[in-house]
Amino acid sequence: MLDKQQGARLANLWDEAKVTGMSEPEKLLYRSNLLGSDKRITNYGGGNTSAKVMEKDPLTGEMVEVLWVKGSGGDVGTIKLDGFATLYMDKLRALKGIYRGVEFEDEIVGYLPHCTFNLNPRAASIDTPLHAYVPKTHVDHMHPDAIIAIAASQNSKELTQQIFGDEIGWLPWKRPGYELGLWLEKFCLENPKARGVVLESHGLFTWGDTAKEAYETTIEIINRAIAWFEAENTAPAFGGAVKPALDSAERAAIAKRLMPIIRGLISAAEKKVGHFDDSQAVLDFVTSKNLEPLAALGTSCPDHFLRTKIRPLVVDFDPANPDIEKTVAGLSEAIVAYRADYAAYYERCKRADSPAMRDPNAVVYLVPGVGMITFAKDKATARISGEFYVNAINVMRGASGVSTYVGLPEQEAFDIEYWLLEEAKLQRMPKPKSLAGRIALVTGGAGGIGKATANRLMQEGACVVLADIDETALEAAQTELAGRYGKDFVRSVNMNVTSEAAVEAGFGDALLAFGGLDILVSNAGLASSAAIEDTTLALWSKNIDILTTGYFLVSREAFRIFRNQKAGGNVVFVASKNGLAASPGASAYCTAKAAEIHLARCLALEGASAQIRVNVVNPDAVLRGSKIWTGEWKEQRAAAYKMDVDDLEAHYRERSMLKLSVFPEDIAEAIYFLASDMSAKSTGNIVNVDAGNAQSFTR
């Protein structure tokens, strides 16, 4: 049986009222977004759509035929009109005159820009000739799990014939490119009644005379495949379950334990971010009899393969007799063996002009009874790689249930992975940001300095976990930062830093969210003001609890993770000018802040041999955006200086040597410096960001 998600039929979402009055390119966009809105129809970034439209040439004023086709690197679900490339059909046809044969097909890519209509800057993709040469007005190319399950079956040609008769044709595996475009054209001319074609090990082409007809054909063909599998694929999935699935809390606990260790072992060249998936589709696979043999076959569709590497690594873990320490002890050897296998594959398949071997580490880690962990250069890529492997699992479920599943032949897989055009695309990618792949946890993350710090770190590509006790502010901060940098980059945890259990749980959530930790910014705080004889024990303890014990608890947890992960670490304490300079009427606060600074120095000493750096930023009088500076403390300080609260900011400015106000962004900049490799050789240091205060000069 297919799983619930794959088993349900696709709905026809076409709404004629919505398309009334739309131009053809707008209808193409509407259809593309509808198709891409369902991952059963096509995976993220996979597949493409096109329409051939008559338009007025901007130079001659004559009507010409223009191909609108999804451009390079887009996603049909989220594409906008500017995501389509536009090309003159007569020029695309003229390419046949210069084509020198299949061994030179890649050179045609260089001619595609010569076919551009209306100076459209959107680059045409490698699939452009496939759409151009299908002699139909509206063409869809999708990667539906149910169709790829047919395409990846050993007898896919017979299955296609059996399910669709003459309506849908079949073409043997051929890497996408110019030649495949010619094959499609030939097929259509020889089979004028066909409504589409299955491409072996790849996906589906369908077409129609109108946008609506193309859309409805695509949905109908996929639904027919889904229905056929529902009827035919009745054997237990993947040979049946032979191992138990752990319960949800146990699965999370195992993932939290494994992720930072795997991350440390594979992040030597480039820091990676992780993603954990224990959805039902994954659990069915990782508890099954055929997990190991099927995983070893690798994926089929080239899109799946490019995202997930040649094959996943199956972690040695027995959910029936869980021994996590044994699994942990064996990880290093398993990862080294995977890398050796990958290097051997590279050596076997490389060609004279192949690019140098890329990162040999696995992307997908399957843990029996637990789920799937994926690691990539950033969170979005790790998440999407996981989604692709779920597509691959769905494909294997279908194909292995009705036939024999076949992965892509190794040399074909290699030629796609190390395709010179793919390499050129990688070379064109912008240089990674300075904190790309780094994971930070910021306490007091919803407040002024904390949020400014999260913002600064995210600006440099870091993933950030905001930790705070103010649920409302936390939600607002996460929403704001997600809106600016993308949902994948930010998570939040409710954390009372004085609670041992809450700190442990919060860091655990961070590990599950991103797979590890590189940076701790300990910033959660409060401030109080009272003469010593009026300082209650409760007030004294509150300062010590939050500022000293809180900093201790979060540092201890970070150190434990850093030592497990074995990839160094970075701690930045936000202390205070008052940690160095005594201030009247605030002895509890000043003492706790001084303890923080000394704690940082002790930790710098302890962490150095493990490449864990610990440094301090000392702000002074950061009023703007601060939750500390609202209410009581502000009034207490104003009273202590015998002035109006509104005059405080000016008072502090005038008191500073530089006569400047200090803002959260100024503190965030110093934190970023200490958290980044710019300060790689600094530990045990204090950076004052206080606009100058002679009393707090370090000595």
Ligand SMILES: [Zn+2]
């Ligand atoms: Zn494709």
